[in-house]
Amino acid sequence: MIRYSVLGSGSSGNSYIIGYNRGAILIDAGYSLRELRRRVALTDLNFEDIHGVCITHLHPDHARGAGVFARQTGKSIYVNANLLEKNGAALAKLGIPAHLLRTFECHQSFDLGDFSITAYPTRHDSPHSVGFSVKIGQRIFGILTDTGSIDTEMQAYAREADILFLEANYDWPMLENGPYPYWLKQRISGPHGHLSNDDAINFLNSCSVQTPQKVYFCHLSKNNNHPDFLEQSCNSSLIWNGIRTICHHGAQYCGSLDTGDN
Ligand SMILES: [Zn+2]
Ligand SMILES: [Zn+2]
Numbered sequence: 001m002i003r004y005s006v007l008g009s010g011s012s013g014n015s016y017i018i019g020y021n022r023g024a025i026l027i028d029a030g031y032s033l034r035e036l037r038r039r040v041a042l043t044d045l046n047f048e049d050i051h052g053v054c055i056t057h058l059h060p061d062h063a064r065g066a067g068v069f070a071r072q073t074g075k076s077i078y079v080n081a082n083l084l085e086k087n088g089a090a091l092a093k094l095g096i097p098a099h100l101l102r103t104f105e106c107h108q109s110f111d112l113g114d115f116s117i118t119a120y121p122t123r124h125d126s127p128h129s130v131g132f133s134v135k136i137g138q139r140i141f142g143i144l145t146d147t148g149s150i151d152t153e154m155q156a157y158a159r160e161a162d163i164l165f166l167e168a169n170y171d172w173p174m175l176e177n178g179p180y181p182y183w184l185k186q187r188i189s190g191p192h193g194h195l196s197n198d199d200a201i202n203f204l205n206s207c208s209v210q211t212p213q214k215v216y217f218c219h220l221s222k223n224n225n226h227p228d229f230l231e232q233s234c235n236s237s238l239i240w241n242g243i244r245t246i247c248h249h250g251a252q253y254c255g256s257l258d259t260g261d262n
Contacts, residue, residue, distance in 0.1 A: 007039040009218035010249035019045040023113035029065035052076040057129035067095030122147035137259030148193040161212040169194035170224035204240035
């Protein structure tokens with residue numbers, strides 16, 4: 001059985017774990033090592049079984065724990081090769097020991113134990129940011145957060161996902177009428193910012209009625225969104241009819257799935 005958890009999502013930290021057969025991977029390390037350990041302990045997975053951490057981008061809510069994680073556990077951190085090549089100074093600030101830093105190329109899948117991982121570019125104001133598609137047996141998990149706009153490649157990856165962790169960052173009226181300065185509202189809602197509730201729903205409607213099979217709406221803003229608003233929007237405008245979970249800011253969610261092999 002594959003077991004997984006949204007360890008937490010939102011501006012105060014983002015991390016996901018997917019585990020199978022005494023192996024596991026983390027996507028993002030937006031929490032301290034202590035907090036990651038605490039949250040993993042609430043799942044059916046073992047922290048010691050983690051092969052390494054795949055990082056979507058360098059914003060602190062996704063990467064702040066990566067350096068300490070690597071130094072304390074001796075496990076590797078996987079980042080986009082372009083980050084190391086073109087944005088090495090920013091990457092260096094995480095303090096990941098060189099021998100524990102591994103790189104991947106977008107669109108070239110790599111294996112960590114039983115997990116086959118493919119990264120693809122997202123559109124975000126953090127250079128060389130990526131989303132991930134993770135295959136275990138016949139199952140595919142998608143991680144698509146922190147992108148200000150979508151493209152056909154993201155749709156293609158979402159369509160093949162059994163489970164998709166999808167950003168629904170803000171409710172447009174809440175953002176517009178909220179306390180943030182104009183420039184920050186522009187950044188969040190811009191083409192390299194975040195997906196709104198409507199963006200996420202339109203994205204799902206554009207994928208397929210049946211796929212992805214299950215969606216976790218993630219990365220809800222504490223200040224500019226409310227799960228009730230997202231629920232209302234879902235009820236009024238979702239054509240896609242899979243199973244959904246709305247992840248409250250900072251909350252943890254666990255699930256399991258068979259490998260689909262028989
Ligand atoms: Zn983020
Ligand atoms: Zn970000």
